[in-house]
Amino acid sequence: MFAPTPPSRSNRPTLSLPFTARPSRRARLAGGLAAAALLAGTTAGAAELPLVRVVLSSAGLAQFLHAGPVTGGGSIELPVRLDQVDDVLKSLTVFDREGGVGAVGLPGKQPLAELYRDLPFGPDALASPTALLNALVGTEVEIAGPVTATGRVFRVEPEEITLPNGGGTVTRHRLSLMTGRGLVQAVLEDLTTLRFTDPETRAQIERALAGQTRNRAKDRRTVSVGFLGDGTRRVALGYVVAAPVWKTSYRLVLPKEGGTARLQGWAVVENLTGGDWTDVELVLVSGNPVALRQALYTAFYTDRPEVPVTTATRVMPRSDDADAAEPRPKMYEGAAPRRMPAPQVGQMQRMAPALAAPAAMPPPAPEAESMANLARASEAEEAATQLLYRFPAKVTVATGHTAMVPFVDRDVQATRTWLYQPETSARRPLAAVRIKNDGDTSLPPGIVTAFDGADGTAAFVGDAQLPLLARGTFRYVTFALDAKTDIRREDLGIRRTTLGKAVDGELTLTTKSRRTLAYEITPPADEDREIVIEEARTDGFAPAPDQKGVEETPTRFRATVAAPRGKTTKASLVLERTDRQTVILTDLAPEEILARIRGLENETPAVKDTAAKLGALVGDINRARGERGRLDAERKRIGDDQARLRQNLGAVGSGTDLGRRYIDTLKTQEDRLAEIGRADQALEADIAAKRQAAVQLARQLKL
Template sequence: MLSTSGCAGSRMPLAAVSDDGLSLSSVVLYRNGVGYFERSGKVDGDMLRLRVRKDQVNDLLKSLTVVDEDGKAVSVSMPLDPQTWASAAMATLAPGRGSLAQVLDSLRGTDITVKAGARVIRGRIVMIERSVNEPDPELAAPSRGGAPVQLEDTRDWKLTLLARGQMQVVRLSKVKAITLHDGDLAMQLHRSLDASAGEGMFEQVDLEIRLADARSHRLTVSYVVGAPMWKPTYRIVLPEEGKGQGLLQGWAVVDNTSGEDWRDIQLAVTSGAPIAFRYDLHTPREVYRTDMTQSAADKRASVALGETSWGEEERIYEPEPELEPMEEVADEAYYGFEDDVADGDYARAPEAAPAPTSKSKRKKDSNRSSGMMGGGGAPVRPGSIASGAEYGERQQVDVDTLRRSTQASARSQRISGLTRVDLDTPVTVPDGSSTMVALINESVEAEQTFLYRPGGAGYGYEANPYRVVRFQNATDYVLEPGPIAIYSGGSFVGEGLSEAVGAGTSVTIPFAVAPEIMVTSSKQYAGQEMTMTRIVRGVLEVESFYQTTTTWDVRGPLQDKAWTVLVRQPQSGGNYQLAERPEGTEDLEGAWLIPITVKAKANSASIKVVEQTPSKITLAIWDQQALPLLEKFLTMPNISAEARKALQPVVELRREIGRIDTEVDGLRRQQAELERRADQTRRNLEAIKKDPKAGTLRAKLNKRLEEFSSDADEKGRKIVELENKRLSKKIELEDMLESIDLRAPSVGEGKDDAKGQK
């Protein structure tokens, strides 16, 4: 446990709660700015008196619990704060709040003396109101053209005083000085200013807890008050082969700013996100009530019959079973510094710490050393890797060495969604100091690899990936966000920062840049032909895809072993999915983690990642695109025999109707051409009707007109026959479609998995 002492200025803050009969026994620190404190001890008499820091009264009133082994607490009483209820003016003077107009308005009726220019007025404050001062024309400055410049309106306040039976009005902007003639009010104002300056917040309030009898009581008092959040820090030691068993170590840094020493307490820290807030329970609040005096005098009660009710059956509530603690992280305890260590040489900067010069000195220092690098040996200076460096000899810093150097003894348990870690050994944390306690010292599955994110590894490294460590949280609790130091090959190689890591989940932590590796990409956009996904009573559900193809290229130095770069590819859109999932792909929030492996003795590799988003439409079976979609559906290899048998007659009948439609369409075009030519012939005959020399031509044109009309009539009769045939086929097809409901089999389904019924 590392301990550093700090100074809070010339004034030492007082304890949050203090009493000679109760000693602090347990502290639980949370990540939301509060701490749970528990005290116990013996109290004689029928009154327990506590002195509470004023800034923590409200938190304490929300959570105070008093347990008497032989009795019970009767009541809790405390004095009201005169600065918050005796004068409303004091409430306006919280730091960052209030104005002179607000203060004067809250002091109505107070006797003051105001100096405004040459006027000195003494009187009682009647009111203060906002006003708009119109510009004075006499003060307007002339412009260059000779016309006066119009001044803007100015907003001000008017202070009304009652002086010798007269009301006098003074502009607040003209006031130069104000004298308070109420000495008590002036004293309260001084106290409020002390609080704003940070002095009054440590003023203490007396609480009196009345007990059942005037005798000896053994009490346990618990409460929740504001406390600095504990801070996690971690270390990962990578396996020698780059993948395998690594070492995960974790510490909690706790700060004691409570105003009292924590001596031999049971310390616990929690991970999770409980809700905590401030709520003023100490200040009286009045609620406006409607005056119903007159209406009550006019009311008359009416006679009503009584009613009989039945009592509710007795309900028995069984207590919830207590949660059993989880497995211990380690067997040995992790002890902290005593007070002399917190205030000694180890609180100074590294360069100020003297090196040991004798065996006796080394022995003395070895008994006082502790922290991240473990117990035995010379004092560990911040930033040093091996404790043996003080003696000119360097010990190997590997997984086993670091595991032995750290002693962690803690138990974890789940409580209402939170993970609580209790240290097995009592901890001493002097007031005004920070202490680091070991929580984790476990082997984990870890590997070192590379991660590329769009944009690269930062400015100047846009095409380079990160060097990352991946490990699985093998503990029983959440790893809170914090810095992670990475060790490999016996030395520090980088550090990273992680979000919260749940129990049993994996995390990827970038800790360095890999400039020797380059990752590039290119994109292509395309559409995909339509595919029928379902046919229901002659309605086809059709799906088409818009595709985005991203080609990733990785280049790096030749290696004797294969190596992998994980590419974090964001989704092109919210409904995009992978058309084909590359092997080893992991799902992230709004992205995929896609591995690209460069083979041994190679310096490059590439992969194409196809994303697609579906576009769904519906078509009637009579649509021109319906028949090709039906025919494609029948060619699917994994369609069931039952579905094929049900759909085959539909496709054949629709194909025959399609042929009829094609033939009818051709006949209609021929008929239209014949009718056009016949109409042209008629116009020609009309033109030569009166020409006596055109007899031969008229005969020829009449014969041609007859042929055109005859052929057009023949085409018309053929069209009618085909339409009658088509109508018959259409009715037959519609009857067949009434019982058809087929779905396209999913990718990977067998033939027997396709759904269909006839």
């Protein structure tokens, strides 16, 4: 699938899987690579298995299967994009019926950083010889040229040299070596040979250069899979990664007459993998299974608590200074312990649904067929949760290219009709076709281009959208506005009727709401129309019992109206809703009881008599409440006046004439307050009695 230059395998860490001494003949599964141990190297002679199968999901994943011969003791390499390594680690599956799976490994996520962690210099040291020598100050080297010496690198410093005859300046680098006979200098550019004498230093430089070569492809990693056993046999290797979704594009040819239409479905696929798909088996999957992604290629560390180091108590003897103040003991303070921050685990991201791995290694590939053979109907298979399309011919798609392959080409049951959607067009219906899937498998959703007429003379009539069409079900596909038909719609509103049933103070109210939608349909003068009226479904409403032939969907009501040519047809859609409510009348106030039983459609003389009595009681209670309100207002006025009189009495004194007048007035007011209190109590008792009478009337009500 990918075609980068395979990196060198020397000194490359790999991941190991446990295996038994006698491998089973069943397919070995190489999964859970992130938990395996590191090895020191891989088997020499690694190769790449050719890509033989591509399974594309409409949910945004692709399953790739590589298959071919391997020899026991050898290994194969699988170059993958860096952003796909997590998915490969999650889904990599190896099929080997004859031998066993050995080591499976790949370089670390940041192999250069790990490489330079163990080297005495960083990656910047390889920028130039000067940078390398300055990074290895103190290392012994041998130089030859105008100056021949052996010594340790002291420093390389740039210097500007003026060229003769005004030729400008040039930068040279002066190397200083500390030798046994002192400091020796030489111009680096004039040397013919410079050699590091320490074999370990030469090996470290070689490791760094080899690592740079292996990791030139920054966005690539190579997974290496080893195989045990003897002899040559055929194996397969599969994995699931993110990929562009494949799109569905239908062509629908509507005949002039008859009940069938020609449906042709094409799949639009893109190859953005970085490698060509050459003569591969192509499988398309339409489904929505659950898939997860996890950062398996990222190293995580757990946070460990740090405990202080236990030391002896520090003793601070007091100095022998009797005249000085006693010193304050100084607390010993060590460096504050550093805590490693807890690593932030990458958030689980929701991916598009994963594809199931193949049950077994694919059989040997048949001879490649021409692209013309793709016109044959693809082999469709419907599983429990997804729909698969297998193509009879091999497919070749170059990297970065887009291809179209047919997966459906057959007749379907189709009926021309007109669909009226008020929210789409208030006055015009939509030209539509009712398609029934009478095939063996479901049809995935996609865009539809509709044509009118027979093959060779078909004319474009519009575009449409086909939702998922399960086996044995039908959908309306709308592709144009019918400008020749006029529809007037009027919402006549909702009429409500309420019936009541009362037993022992419990009232059950049944409210029936009836909504009527009226239509006037005027078809063309020379054409009949069969209009399917589509109204949004409202919670609780259903077609009235006298409405026949109304189809109900989870979101719509559909009523079919035949509109003969040359005249206006009137029709209506009546919807009903029934609500029930139970009320305990004895828990309500008299006025609420009265409000509940008034206006019932099944009101009887007894109910009217009870309502009249309740009306009288409510009137008496309201008058009593009004009187209590008047008495409360008078009580407040008297209280305010007494506060004023007591304030004045305190100012003039009780022995004065004016003071005695204040006292007489206060006595009179106190007598009135006592009368108000008695009257208020009587009114309160009267109200309670009338409420009790109302409750008794409610309990005795029969309806």
